[in-house]
Amino acid sequence: MKFSLIEAAELDAQHRAAWLALQRANPALQSPYFCPEFTLAAAAVRNDVQIAVLEEAGAIVGFFPFQRGPFGAGRPVGGGLSDYHGVVAAPETGWDVVELLRACGLAYWEFDHLVTEQAAFGDYHARWAVSPALDLSAGFSAYRERRRAAGAGRIVQLERKARKLAREVGPLKFVAHSLERDLLERIFQWKAEQCRRSGVVDFFAQDWTRALVQRIWATNDMHFAGVLSALYAGDQLVAAHMGMRSESVWHWWFPGYDRNFSQYSPGGVLLLKVAEQAALQGLQQLDLGKGDDPYKDSFADCAVPLAEGFAWRPSLGDSVRRLTAGTESLLRGSRVIEPVRPLLRMAKRWSRRQRFA
Template structure:
């Protein structure tokens, strides 16, 4: 196996086409987070983003995007943002993990949403987790009819709230692929406020994440399109979602709504309308991403499994990194796995968020364009 390393800002058209071909040949790699467009987008705003290209007989057969720091610590591309990670390869390709890490000059490679099929990484997986998906072709008449049959009460209540919102505020309108960047700014403000209310890290306070989302919003390709979906009441947006879509898979990513309308369940309404519209646009699967949420349990038709862990080489820095990161992950997973712990933790975070929200205003979110200067090249975190 021949392995070469490439910068993502100089990926050639033939390599990009070979990457797309590998996605097309294996359904488990059809997720837009595995597309070169996502990796290239991260590379515009993050230092150390690279892709290892695996060749057999001189032909590119595998693509391994990653980020590397100066200490040889590697992480999946967009770790903390990406809901699907893998070495994308053509069917039948086998690789050696240690050989791969050596070629990439990595002492450790950290991942948290690894596709279950990645057998060479199997010995390095420390835990697997459910990632709910919606089969938009479920049943004879599609997903909407499947949901009405599986959860008739949920569908009836949601549609009733939709009609009530239309009467109270204005005629309901759903736009699957909204191209107005001002609505994207509104979504970011809502999401930023939500993060702060709930005590979570505000991702949109990080310029590189704002820049990445702006960049992905402009991409409209066969294997990757940034899709902004909006629920309007009259001319007023009440809920919005932004996420990437490939030709067959739509990834749920950033969803938020105007809290003034929370009693109308706008988030659930958004996902229902989004699933219907995505199915009409030829999408077969909506990937909801790892994480236990009640609405995901309602909407899912099945679950995938994704893994987290650390692939390492025998280096002191790898041992130190694993000793530092694994207890943090273990504590988080323990809390998430036990409702008795999760609910008090959520209450604590919301209390902290309430105090933080009253102490400081929500940061403004500015258009970033395609800048790649020092202000955007900051380290992210989960």
């Protein structure tokens, strides 16, 4: 197999057509994260995005987009904002991971949302998780009935709260996609406040993360688009969501709501509105993204398996990574952990920040 390294700006019409054909041919790659537009949007706001082109017998058989870090480190395109990553290729395509990393000039590639169907990376998995989703392939009504039959009362509860919100605050209005920049800024504000309350990294504190989301919001192609949705009660904005969609998947990305209306669960009401709209548009799935938020389990009726870990090639980077992982594992099982636990927490926080650097 031949590997060629190109900059995102070199991705021409032929490349993009091949990319889309490969994505459409692989059911595991239907997320908007695998669309070329996501990589191009990231490359427009960062200077470290590159793409490896995989070829066999003169034909393009795959694309591997990544971000290049210091000391031969490789990260997914979009860093901490990436909920899916991997090689864009047909299901039957195989590749050698070490050769791929060597062609990219990477000592290792770290991943935390890798689709598990990519068997080439199987030996490098360290942990597994799932991305919960709503199956809308038979329409919203069929999804709703399946959840009710399964004993999930969350949807009926939210429909009751929606009626109460309309009575006590004002008639509900759902906007599937808004062009109002102030609405997007409100989501940035809500997410920043949420991050401060929960003590996690404010991923919108970086200029490039905001710029990436703004670019996606302004994109509206048949096979990829940003989608900014809102729910109003009377003239009050009660919830909003910034997401994106491919030809078949709407990805639930950055939801937010006015905490003054939390008794009505406006975020959950909005999620149902988005799901209904996604089904009307003929989309097959509303993907909620990896995470252990309780509300995701109450809505999801399917899930996409994902893996975390890092792929390496024999190098100093490999040794450093394995030494770090081994040392932390050893300390976790030792009484020595207590004095250094604050240092480990600091290291973990630093690692999380690096995902958004």
